[in-house]
Amino acid sequence: MEVEGAASPPERSRRPAVMSDVGRLAGVSHQTVSRVINGSRHVRPATRERVLAAMRELGYRPNSIARALVTGRSQTLGVVSFDTTLYGPASTLFGIERAAHEAGYFIIIASLKALDRASVSEAVDRLSLHGVDGILVIVSEQGSAQALLDTVPSVPMVAVEGGPDQGIPVVAVDQREGARLATRHLLELGHRTVWHVTGPVASLEAQARIRGWESALVQAGAPVPPPLTGDWSARSGYFLGRQLSREASATAVFVGNDQMALGLLRAMHEAGRPVPGDVSVVGFDDIPEAPFFTPPLTTVRQDFGEVGSRSLRVLVRAIEAHQAGVRPPEGSLVAPELMVRASTAPFTG
Amino acid sequence: MEVEGAASPPERSRRPAVMSDVGRLAGVSHQTVSRVINGSRHVRPATRERVLAAMRELGYRPNSIARALVTGRSQTLGVVSFDTTLYGPASTLFGIERAAHEAGYFIIIASLKALDRASVSEAVDRLSLHGVDGILVIVSEQGSAQALLDTVPSVPMVAVEGGPDQGIPVVAVDQREGARLATRHLLELGHRTVWHVTGPVASLEAQARIRGWESALVQAGAPVPPPLTGDWSARSGYFLGRQLSREASATAVFVGNDQMALGLLRAMHEAGRPVPGDVSVVGFDDIPEAPFFTPPLTTVRQDFGEVGSRSLRVLVRAIEAHQAGVRPPEGSLVAPELMVRASTAPFTG
């Protein structure tokens, strides 16, 4: 079709085409090509068509690095996370990525070796050095939440799943409300009180769940048993479950997450204390396997995907606010939901 | 110390310092600053010190986008994956990220909406457009493996966890060997044959496990029962388990992954067929929860982290080979390991 390009034989596509190659073939300047790409109104339809045809013919792909250099925006966002192997962070990351894709951003990840301040700052630093436009920190631990405030952020940041109470926007599930839901459910089944297997002390989520559990107990006038501290693993749930199985008065347990609940279920089974006949158990998270535990686990669902996509949208708004020089947006809380299954039953004292 | 810089008061750090600012303060050209940063030998120690001091004073951070533009390398690698929520891909991704960090690369992720050819190519395209130096594709499905061959790769690629037999390097766990391990274990316990609950038909892993299971059966002269097809979820394992529980001759089951094994365990429990008393069950993956199933699950461990880090190293070598214009490296297989726990027992017919 284009007789113009006939001068250069199939030898084209040696080195990738750049803007001026397209311009030359279309008989316009490289700037006009840029205008076509960026949708400027000041290009005649006929010219636009010629440029588009030339782009097609040369297989032109815009170079986003050159564009990033000149615009100062890389369309890339960083995510800092600790253990992306766990279901929670993994699903959150997934939600983030989907929302980022929709918003035209890429996600680059920086996982932490350890959960201390230094590595959080180091990760944030590494990302901003690489030129990201904003950073999401999936933070779940007190030290790292603190580290966020120490960090001098060169780009907008949003904390996900937990974070400092002020300073930067936080998007998370309402942990305290979730714990209240779980505790009240057990209380309403007639249990005198509810024991609690917690996550590690430094975990913000664990702390919030403890507060929610405690407040529900206090509000109902129930005694507050000493919490048992685990580490989120099925293993720790198992050992704490063995311990609890010897506590005859323990007929209802609110476990800090589903993995520990699985371990606890196993310990109760071994100890001959049937669930839910003898002991009722509620977990937290609602991992996909929870309905298939023995027995199917009553648990509190956290919508991680929603947390991820919502936090991404907050970050994008924060970036826009930053550019416009206006106030950053607020964070928000995602509501948890109680999933009642077969691991809880009325108290039959 | 530096009287030179006194002209500009604390008003510095308005706009981030660039190389020539550092050079000016140190009394050298911007190129010498570049030499210091890139560790050139042709800089006198005294000069180097002055430059480093100036960098510190101005809080200089090199701009990696500008560097990427001129060198043509962004120090960024792309990872294409489908469901990063599952334990396998999530751990693989984690291993990749750790190894990338060590090798001085960043990881940018592109997750797929669907598992078809189009979305794989689209993701690869999106990543290379963004300027990645290489791409890892966590592929586990026949269609996408094929898509990889269709893709005209502008950058080096490596397939992870599965992929076409030729064309690009593949790093994966030896699925067939893992399936043989599981099947032989059950056969050695005296079971007449071993049933198999498989993953979805299009899954490369599922296919390889079926082949391994079949070959172990044939080699032992055992009959080959019809495989039951699941979809990796605990839910499907549960329903197929219900079906299998009615099959009196089924005393040994090799389940394609641990989640389905969990569902199957639950179905057997409900059907009053004790595991391992009546039925022996072997899973695949060895997810962290497997030891805490009821009963603790015998399963085949896949070292996902090793697959991730090994594939990253192969990709880095592929990039170097690409630049040097030599042949790309070979892929490799990671050995699986049988973890014997309490869900398998000798056949007592």
Added chain:
DNA sequence: GCGCCATAGGTTAGCGCTAACATCCCGCCC
């Protein structure tokens, strides 16, 4: 017919860095 303004496009200067070459200076050898 002239100025005026809108429209369509070209020209020029960078973004911050590295690669390639040019230059200077010094010691050393014949």
Added chain:
DNA sequence: GGGCGGGATGTTAGCGCTAACCTATGGCGC
């Protein structure tokens, strides 16, 4: 002592793109 080699540094020219400004053209009102 003069040329020469090589280490230390400066100068120049891009990488591929966008922003800002400039120019040509044409329609329109008076």
